Amino acid sequence: MKMDSQTLDGDITLIRLDGRLDIEGAQTLDQPFTYLTSTHPAKIAVDLSDVSFVASIGIRTLLAGARGQASRGGKLVLFGAQPMVLRVLQTAGVDQLLTLCADLDTARAALDA
Template sequence: MDLRSEQLADGIEKISLIGRMDSLGGHEIDLRFAALVATRKLLAVVDLSEVSFLASIGIRTLVVNARAQSQHGGGLALANPQPLVAEVLKMAGIDSIIPVFPDVDSARSALAAAAKRH
């Protein structure tokens, strides 16, 4: 599992996850993901387009860090999940906890709009 981060022009951080978020992959990125997301206030789009599998440990990583970001006053959105991953997110009810968008641009726009309202 790999994790890449880049700052977008509007101050939103794009975090790309690549690989399988199973017990091995989730463990590989858990600390790095938390260091990026849970330690400071930010607006982050998590690009899931290259995540081929999502297990419960991966869901836990996403939810725990989204809640931490919310407590800091920031926001987290998920973008572009593959169909299998999107189905897992929906079945687990994660889409009611963390907003899921079909692409990075719509997630970024929604985060930017929400930030302006607060």
């Protein structure tokens, strides 16, 4: 699992994930993702367009980041999930806990709302 981040206009942190969010991917991602999503309040958009698979441990990592933001007054949204990944997130009920957006523009609007 690869991760990179950048700051966009509007003080939005964009986190791009690339790979599989299985046990190996989640272990690789856990510390850097937790640091980016839990150390200070922020508006964070997580790009899932290059995530080919997500397991329950990967969902836990995403939810932990969102909880970290919520507890600090920030917000985290997910966007760009491939159909299979989106189906897994919806089946697990993640869409009831987090905002899932189709693209970056929709994610920006959700963060500004």
